[in-house]
Amino acid sequence: MVAAFLSGQPQVGAVAIYDSYFTYCKSYVTILGVQPPLVLDGAVAALGTRHDKERLISPALAAVGLRLVVTAIDTDAFGTFDASVPRSRSAQATVAAKAAAAAEAEATRLGVASEGSFFDDPAWTLCPTNVELVALVDRDTGLVVIGRSRAPAPWARPGTDLRAHRCPSRRPNIARAATDLAERLGRRCPSCDSPGVGPVRAETGRPCAWCGGPTLDVARVVSCCPACDAQMVDDIDGTADPGTCPRCNP
């Protein structure tokens, strides 16, 4: 019967065996606590926002097949910019908690949320810095994937209303964080097949075009899987501008 199935002849009994074998494999995997890899194409995610961020976030996530439904959870309960409700966790923990709350409110497997922060970083820019995070949370597996974007925010002065719907300057940065999230979701782990692989650090030392010595240019980018912590290294081909070489341009 199995031979007939493999030879391509229509065989009702063989299909039943194949189906039950598949069901057996699936239940075996569930018993072991291993989830099948998350399928994003056609999936629905709840977006928790009260501040009209759907138009900024949904186009990027549509590119990986995700459809967003807006749920008006009280995101202010997780902390506000005017500190009337202090944020008790890190920005990353806050955005993940918001996304999980959105998924719970809509009874969906997936939740999406965003979170903005402002801080002074004298090493990077002389004005305040705006960091936007957009997170996707999978309630079934506990997977959290976070997209980021960072931009100078010379307009962020004391007394500015920084909420996204009142602060047009934040909006392109939120859209870029959503694009970063979509790029991560589009890259799957070669070890466990989870989506969400993204860069975690860059290492310098690309060879100089003149002397071949290590320069300050990026030589490789290390990416990490958010599900199994596997690391992937992408080497950057080519030589570096001697202007970044400590020997040729001391």
Ligand SMILES: [Zn+2]
């Ligand atoms: Zn050199």
Ligand SMILES: [Zn+2]
């Ligand atoms: Zn993995």
